[in-house]
Amino acid sequence: MTLDTYNPFDPGLPPARARALPWLTVMAASLTAIVPVVAIVPLQPPMGLLMLLAWRLVARFALRLWAAAPLGLFDDLVSGQPLGSAVLLWSLTSLAIDLFEHRLVFRDFWQDWLIASGAIAFCLIAGRFLAVPVGAQVDAPLVIQIAITILLFPMATRLVAWIDRKRGRNEVGA
Amino acid sequence: MAPARDRRTGFSRRRQYGAFLAYVLAVAGAVVGAVLLVASTFNPPAFAALRMTLGSVTAPISGTFVAIGDAVSSVPDAIGHYFFVHSENDRLRAELEQSRKILLTARTIAHDNRRLRRLLAVRDRTPDTVVTARLVSSTGASGRRFALLNAGRWQGVEPGMAVRGPEGLIGRVTESGPAAARVLLLTDPESIVPVRRTRDGMPAIAVGRGDGTLDVRSVATNVRLGKGDLFVTSGTGGLYAPNIPVARVRTDGGDVAVARPFIHPDTLDFAIVQRAFMPMPPSAPAPRP
Numbered sequence: 495m496t497l498d499t500y501n502p503f504d505p506g507l508p509p510a511r512a513r514a515l516p517w518l519t520v521m522a523a524s525l526t527a528i529v530p531v532v533a534i535v536p537l538q539p540p541m542g543l544l545m546l547l548a549w550r551l552v553a554r555f556a557l558r559l560w561a562a563a564p565l566g567l568f569d570d571l572v573s574g575q576p577l578g579s580a581v582l583l584w585s586l587t588s589l590a591i592d593l594f595e596h597r598l599v600f601r602d603f604w605q606d607w608l609i610a611s612g613a614i615a616f617c618l619i620a621g622r623f624l625a626v627p628v629g630a631q632v633d634a635p636l637v638i639q640i641a642i643t644i645l646l647f648p649m650a651t652r653l654v655a656w657i658d659r660k661r662g663r664n665e666v667g668a
Numbered sequence: 669m670a671p672a673r674d675r676r677t678g679f680s681r682r683r684q685y686g687a688f689l690a691y692v693l694a695v696a697g698a699v700v701g702a703v704l705l706v707a708s709t710f711n712p713p714a715f716a717a718l719r720m721t722l723g724s725v726t727a728p729i730s731g732t733f734v735a736i737g738d739a740v741s742s743v744p745d746a747i748g749h750y751f752f753v754h755s756e757n758d759r760l761r762a763e764l765e766q767s768r769k770i771l772l773t774a775r776t777i778a779h780d781n782r783r784l785r786r787l788l789a790v791r792d793r794t795p796d797t798v799v800t801a802r803l804v805s806s807t808g809a810s811g812r813r814f815a816l817l818n819a820g821r822w823q824g825v826e827p828g829m830a831v832r833g834p835e836g837l838i839g840r841v842t843e844s845g846p847a848a849a850r851v852l853l854l855t856d857p858e859s860i861v862p863v864r865r866t867r868d869g870m871p872a873i874a875v876g877r878g879d880g881t882l883d884v885r886s887v888a889t890n891v892r893l894g895k896g897d898l899f900v901t902s903g904t905g906g907l908y909a910p911n912i913p914v915a916r917v918r919t920d921g922g923d924v925a926v927a928r929p930f931i932h933p934d935t936l937d938f939a940i941v942q943r944a945f946m947p948m949p950p951s952a953p954a955p956r957p
Contacts, residue, residue, distance in 0.1 A: 559693070581697060
């Protein structure tokens, strides 16, 4: 982050657009499911979840606490999971992160990454048991998918930090 | 990171109620999610209309990307063909020479077959093709194996139709929207296809495993499945037409063996949608009291 491009008098985006932007980025990330590849093995990282976690942990007031449910509904419509699984899991994750915020007020990036890793593993493993019968052979791809998603988290936070800086500083309290 | 000062609500009633309402809504969201999940577990096609309407918007976009990708990848292919044209020509000549003999035999057999079937008065049904369309995307992040077909109810695609490719069976249509349909691939953990062995007609079922392979489970007892056994659809159940190639067994096994499907979904281009082979008979009219 270079400070010389930072202009403290930059008003940023108008408030309505600044508030819609996090929603739009999470929905756009969910839409990566439409890339024209017919995958044999489920290895594609859940980009919507990744962006939601990045917004939640990096810019904590960008999304309301309840935003996880409607965003999860949109993700369910494109992801192939049974409808409601992301609504439930993302809401629970959002609430759990809120608990962490109350307990662990001074966090650094590594702790954010750890929290995000736990959230990603929880959502993917729970999603696997909600969607696929227990006997299916999807566990090895699942582990790889979790690893890929966790490794992508720093990149998602950089992207979110960049968008958040462009967005301006007119944040609205929770 | 410093603690969030904005978290404090102070004495402002408005902010106190706002913070409380946010928690209520978040918990309500989780509860609604659980209810939706139960509803969609017990009635999977419940939200098909919603999903497929969105799919009808995204499928043409994915289709455009597919077309662009094809155009880009055709350039190195064309260059490669230019260099290998002579060797390929020789190879094709040799192949033509071989297949001519086989073709003659096959023609005789086909003629015999037709004659004998007529003698037996077997009623042949040929499955009629509804539409040929592209599979444009799939659920790459979920454990379920669904693909999105770039054709829907406007093109005549209805749930329950069989989908096949040039090499073999792909799956069946589970949901259809205005311009997109969702195809349950063979390799999905919840897909079951009745098959038979080509060698001796031994019946079996092919169940998806979720990792790109199938479990072939023989229906009869005391059989051995050998490596290289070929399985085609048997037509049992009436959904899939008989004799569509499904899978080849990969390892020796007892009455359960792992098989590799003939289709390679990642190289799929066109899929053929066919009407259900034997449609469900119309339900009997209710008896008059």
